[in-house]
Amino acid sequence: MDILATVKGIAITYGPQLLLAVVTLLVGFWIIGIVTKVLQKGLERSRVDISLQRFLGSLVSVLLKVMLMISVASMIGIETTSFVAVIGAAGLAVGLALQGSLANFAGGVLILLFKPYKVGDFIDAQGVTGSVKEIQVFNTVMKTGDNKTIIIPNGAISNGIITNFSTEATRRVDMVFGIGYTDDIQHAKKVLNQIISADDRILKEPEHLVVVSELADSSVNFTVRVWVNASDYWGVYFGMHEKVKETFDQEKISIPFPQRDVYVHNS
Numbered sequence: 001m002d003i004l005a006t007v008k009g010i011a012i013t014y015g016p017q018l019l020l021a022v023v024t025l026l027v028g029f030w031i032i033g034i035v036t037k038v039l040q041k042g043l044e045r046s047r048v049d050i051s052l053q054r055f056l057g058s059l060v061s062v063l064l065k066v067m068l069m070i071s072v073a074s075m076i077g078i079e080t081t082s083f084v085a086v087i088g089a090a091g092l093a094v095g096l097a098l099q100g101s102l103a104n105f106a107g108g109v110l111i112l113l114f115k116p117y118k119v120g121d122f123i124d125a126q127g128v129t130g131s132v133k134e135i136q137v138f139n140t141v142m143k144t145g146d147n148k149t150i151i152i153p154n155g156a157i158s159n160g161i162i163t164n165f166s167t168e169a170t171r172r173v174d175m176v177f178g179i180g181y182t183d184d185i186q187h188a189k190k191v192l193n194q195i196i197s198a199d200d201r202i203l204k205e206p207e208h209l210v211v212v213s214e215l216a217d218s219s220v221n222f223t224v225r226v227w228v229n230a231s232d233y234w235g236v237y238f239g240m241h242e243k244v245k246e247t248f249d250q251e252k253i254s255i256p257f258p259q260r261d262v263y264v265h266n267s
Contacts, residue, residue: 028064029065032061046113104153107159111157116164117132117164119134122165123162129145131143165233171228174223175225176224179220181219181220189210192222199239201239202226202228203228208226209224
């Protein structure tokens, strides 16, 4: 009878708390499932990398479940202060040990969310210029023009200056061509305009620019600026230099180079 009375007393005393804890646990797991699904759908709509979607979904789910278990334990009278302190200390130790990795992870999240560049873009970042081959959670993999693979930590790249050459559909090609001081400026300007007009890759709008920009030590320099589709940039840049040299030779327009006159006086 004493045992039954004791059990009855415990049931009366702790039964409501235990029942409330079980209900809280079940409802909490249900809510966590909904929150996780909503988060994953939001990441899918934002076109976040699939690997990052799964990682963030799992991370949020685990954190919410840990918080729920601590709350439920507190409801049934279990002392959670020391438990929370242990978790906090462990988290701090792990955070300090993985400080660099966490910074790279955070940088990867920012890159995938805000998209300063995407796979296939031609960028300059951290002193490296090349095409983005892959955006990983911790690193960005780039391939340079001479076919070298460069791996850059996302923490560094997200905190630095990024130049994206692929964002805009068109780019301006800036070039400088010099002629001799004895050559006809107007004739050279006319020849440059004819070369530009004959190149179908050069866009009509915005209008190109050909102006005398400098009276240098050995030459009169023309600044030439033309607009092209981004994919034609290097083709036009290299092609223009070759075409200008050939045409200037045909038109008897000199392309001077630095030279020095030496006079010898016999005493």
